[in-house]
Amino acid sequence: MHPSYFEHLQQVQQQSAAALEACGFDGLLIGSGHLHPRFLDDNYYPFRANPHFLRWLPFLSEHPHCWLLWRPGRTPVLYYHAPDDFWHLTPSVPDDWWTTAFEIRPYSAPAELHRALQPQAGLAVISEQPPAVNGVDWPHNPQALLNRLHFQRAVKTDWELHCLRQANVTAVKGHTAAEQLFHEGASEYRIHQGYLQAIEHNERDMPYDNIVALNEHAAVLHYQFQQRQAPQQSRTLLLDAGAVHLGYAADITRTFTAGGTPFAELVAALDRAQRQLLGEVKAGACFIELHRRMHHLLAGILQEHGLVNASAESIVERGISRTFFPHGLGHLLGLQVHDVGGWQQDGEGALGEPPAEHPFLRLTRELQPGFVITIEPGLYFIPSLLKKLRDSEAGADVNWQAIGQLQPWGGIRIEDNVAVTDDGCENFTRDAFAAQQAADQARAL
Missing domain, CATH: 3.40.350.10 (Creatinase/prolidase N-terminal domain)
Incomplete structure (x- = not known):
């Protein structure tokens, strides 16, 4: 009770x-x-x-x-x-x-x-x-x-916040098990089955179909298959998978890879940038501006890692960052994974549509205490989008040799579920990972 x-x-x-x-x-x-x-x-x-x-x-x-x-x-x-x-x-x-x-x-x-x-x-x-x-x-x-x-x-009650926290705790168990299976060289199918077993969910219990993407499949934003055959080399696992607690959903993404590669450095850089942006999530923040801010942070990563030979400001202004991060920063979360009302500006139904240059942004509201949202930046090497960039005038500033070397890793997405507060946010996802890690360490003693 x-x-x-x-x-x-x-x-x-x-x-x-x-x-x-x-x-x-x-x-x-x-x-x-x-x-x-x-x-x-x-x-x-x-x-x-x-x-x-x-x-x-x-x-x-x-x-x-x-x-x-x-x-x-x-x-x-x-x-x-x-x-x-x-x-x-x-x-x-x-x-x-x-x-x-x-x-x-x-x-x-x-x-x-x-x-x-x-x-x-x-x-x-x-x-x-x-x-x-x-x-x-x-x-x-x-x-x-x-x-x-x-x-x-959009504004969650204490009960709803409790359920969303618990859904994250459950989902993190699955992500922990999936990471281990990835490092063991398991197939997408086996990783998916291990995830379900770890969180004690059936397929029909899941809030959405798991995205279990190895290697190049991580460049497909909503990759929908699970291959039974493991690849000869497992370079990347992009796992977008959640859980449900009394109807309320978790929606978590993590990208796993071995250390010591330029791609691993990108994963660490995007994780740092996501954490930096989380420091700006609070009541009164405009989600559209947070999305734009993330593009500037991503542009800095592209510039610093030698993927684009231009300033961060130029990378954003010319739309180069959208090639690598084509989706929205996040969305409302609750009884539905993409909870309703993300564009709605008032109770009468007035809509605030996203900017033309960011058409896939699902949330355009000013943040309020009690909102639960996802923050999920990405950095992907999507062949069709890269081709368009290469054929454009801006393509001359891209280090195509470095991009080609990174394409076999597919891409990165890091997604946390956070509750907005007056002066910041409560990160359900990272809190759950920290608790899971502490429990694992205690059992190992």
Whole structure:
């Protein structure tokens, strides 16, 4: 039992009541989600619960067809789906500590749910699809309401911060195991399986598909395969892999390599630059400016290591740094890996789109205490982008011999999950790595 959950639930209700009042609704009906059959098949895709449902009920992430009915000032009602089914295990009605905050009404067939909901009026429905209740046409996913709820979600409650910390602790166990397997020469597939075993997750538990990229595959930003055959030489492992704790996600990337090479020096340099930028993450900071600042730090690395023969200012101004760091600095993190509202500037839904030169930036808001974000700079040797740079006027300033020697290592990404505070940030990821290292050292004594 974690007492901050009940405080979290009170805050969610206060925020939801304000959003409902502003949008002219009397209550909420939130569905957990439905199972989706595969095309021409009687098997289903892995279930993903509606994040709006999980914010109220993070304990029911594997339970489709449940519904939450809430009106301000009343006890939330959970319509819990417990079907009469001999093909699958029927879940028992929950009676854990958190259930005291809800009125739980089990139902087995859709008709029972529809009869229970039919007298209700003035509701806004947030779900994949509304329940088929005769004679009722509730507004479905009204955008004005979603805008307010999404904007609010960026500031995490103490409960949500607790869950995100724990997700990082779990994910770091996997990264530690994966690093060891990499140094043993394991394949991408074996590293992935070792990661899952270390964190005790199934594939369907993961917040996103792991990126397990050896050597040149590290230059593919969202590399999606896992080769069974290990390469003759394992130069690089770029591992972008997370974990989940009660619906809340960790999203961590580390790049592992052997020491004593120019690429290892680049990894160390990017790590130092990322740490330097983390010192500028605090409430009131503009994330767009932090992203630009990272480009200047990266440009300094390219210049200092002899990869580009130009000043850091020129490297940024002419767009050279974007060849090596084409994605955004980071994003909001929470119930979704790319949590909602990153461009949203207010509760009404006004958007602040990223600058034209940085179109992939997922977060454009001024940082506030309670935001949880990723900080994930990269330095990649992507063949298609390098070709464009080589064919451009700026390509004359690039040390192509050095670039060619580094391409077999693929690239680097270093990603931490941090909570913004008034005067800085709490680094969930590096704290978890430090705790893991201390525990490993203690066991070795």
